[in-house]
Structures are given as C-alpha cells and as structure tokens.
Amino acid sequence: MGFKIIDIAPDNIDALSTTQNQAGALAALAADGNIDLIGPGDVLAIEIYEVGVTLFGGRANIGVAGTMLENDLSMSASSETVGGSGVVVDRNGNISLPYAGTLSVAGLTTSQVQDRIVAALRGKSQSPQVIVSLRRNISNAVVVMGDVTNPGRMPLTLARERLLDAIAERGGMNRMVQTGSSTATGTGAQDVIVRFTRRGRVAEQALDSIVAGSVDDLVLLSGDRIELIRQPRTFTVFGALDRVAQVPFESRTLTLAEALARAGGPNDNRADPKAVFIFRMVPATDLMAQGIPASTTDIAYPVAYRINMMEAENYFLSQRFTMRDKDLIYIGNASANQPLKLVQALGQLFAPVLSVQNATR
Known part of the structure; x- marks a missing residue:
C-alpha cells in the first residue's frame, strides 16, 4: 500500500496545520x-380598460357627477378583469383572450405582454389600456x-x-x-x-x-x-483509552490536542504516550507540500502521523496539528502493561474460585 509513518515535528507542522478551505466552490x-420573465404555469391578472363602446364589461362615467359634456355627449370608460381567478400560461407559453385570440407570452415581461394585448385589441376596441400583473409566480x-x-x-x-x-x-x-x-x-x-x-x-x-x-x-x-x-465530520479513537468512540468535531476546526481531550485522553495505566498515531489518507499533493516524494499525484497514500507526548514541545505541536474528517487516532499500549494484562487475566480466571471459597468459609 505504500504505507508511510511520519513524525510530527517543528519542520512539518506548518503543512499539517492548514485547513481545507472550501470557500469559492x-x-x-x-x-x-x-427573474421577471413569464413562463408556463404562471398565472396572470389582466385588467383591460376601454373608452366609449366597449368589448368588456359595463360603462362607468368619468367626470363630475350629474354634469353633461359639450354636445350632450358623455365621455365613458369601463374596465374588466379577464378571468376571475387569473389567466394561466399553458405549457406552450400561450394565453387565450377574448377578441385577442391566442398570444405567445413565454419569455416576456408583464409590460411586454401588456403591449402585445393592446396591439391585438387595436381596431377592435376604442383606445384599450391593459395592466398585467403576476398573480402566481411559478416559473x-x-x-x-x-x-x-x-x-x-x-x-x-x-x-x-x-x-x-x-x-x-x-x-x-x-x-x-x-x-x-x-x-x-x-x-x-x-x-x-x-x-x-x-x-x-x-x-x-x-x-x-x-x-x-x-x-x-x-x-x-x-x-x-x-x-x-x-454531513457531520467525525474522528475515531482506538487503543489504550477508556472506550473506543466516534467523536463529532462540533466546530469548524479541531486540533489534535482538542481531539484527544474530547475523546477522554489516554488511559494512565495502559497507554504509551510515546505512541500516539493519526491515520489518514493523504493526497499526493499534500505529501509533496510536506517535502515527501510521491510516485504519482493522482492518488492518496495511507499515512500514520506519529507524535511523542513524552516531549513537552510536542504538546505545542498538538495544538497546531489540524484534524480532518474521518481521521483515526490510535494510542498504543505500553510494553510494561503486558505483565499487568497477564495478572488481570489470571485474576479473572481465579476470581470465581476465590469467591466460592470465601462464601464457604
């Protein structure tokens, strides 16, 4: 697999403390x-105003009430909203209006539709005026x-x-x-x-x-x-600690020191503080940025970053090492714990016998 073990040190911590910046995607x-063009499914409210003999609706007098204009002629106008619930633009982008016929309105603005309706009514109605508004915006x-x-x-x-x-x-x-x-x-x-x-x-x-x-x-x-x-970002911890766990980041950035503390830290009785590993699949470009040669740039390499927590300066380095999604932390067991494990195993084996003896006494 081309597995690599890299010690976390002052000379490579700058490359390991960078965060993956997603800004700009x-x-x-x-x-x-x-965003004001009419399309199929839109519902239009169309009001048509006319003067004199009208095609739509009744008459409404304009002027002072009870007065007559010169030559005993009254100037009149009327308005009508076409379609009580609005006019729906069909799937072909057309609408149908009385006396105007079928009009293509897809890709037009409401003011352009107004002009198209006025043009269609010209010669059939006396000085028609049209107001078109968007009652329901679908497109x-x-x-x-x-x-x-x-x-x-x-x-x-x-x-x-x-x-x-x-x-x-x-x-x-x-x-x-x-x-x-x-x-x-x-x-x-x-x-x-x-x-x-x-x-x-x-x-x-x-x-x-x-x-x-x-x-x-x-x-x-x-x-x-x-x-x-x-899409929660998490890391996993294994080895000599109180429990194996999957732990969420719960923040935009997370350092190794914070991750170890969040996981509960190494077990004082079993852990080897010199053997803390972070397992990660690292892109070849990142390895080369750390000064490590890679055979090709189009794959990711399995890498175990190692840090010795017995050295005081490494606590500062752990505060700069940036965790990434799906990192795996492994804390090794101390070699001195092997005899302790044997004693614990023997204790589990003989504990029931001793309990029976004590009960008999």
Missing part, C-alpha cells in the same frame, strides 16, 4: 439572468429542500434574493440539525453542506463558510435548486 456557478422560483425547516418552492422577486436569503425564508436549518440526535449527528452549520444545482451544474460547500453578500452567496435565478445536507 459555489462562486463558480455565478451567472446573470432575468421564476427556486426549490429549497433537504434539512431545512420548511422545504418547498420559493418565488423570486425583483429584490433579487440570494442563497442565504432563501435558506432563511424557508426557516433555516431544521431543529434536528441544530441539536443533533446522537453524538455523531452534528450540532450546527459546520456540519451542513449546501448542494447547489444550476443549469445542470452542481457544486457543494459548507454552510458556515458562506458569508452573506460574498461571491459564494449567489444571486438566485429561476430553476435553481438548493439542498441542505447534514
């Missing part, structure tokens, strides 16, 4: 686009799903919402992510990944690495999909 998906929306409080579709507005705005609008992380249901489920944003899908491209980034208003806090476009995924 979402910025690669930044793009421009409109200009994003979907927020996963570990959020209220997953679902969120319509976009001309305020130009961003990624963090959408997460907050849907209630943020759900309660289970914030509190955790066990010791390895995660306790907050540091254990949540944002999976962002735009136009067939996907990027992932830790939620707590996204700063409001930054390039990673993307301006949303219609069709975007945001998924929050709970």
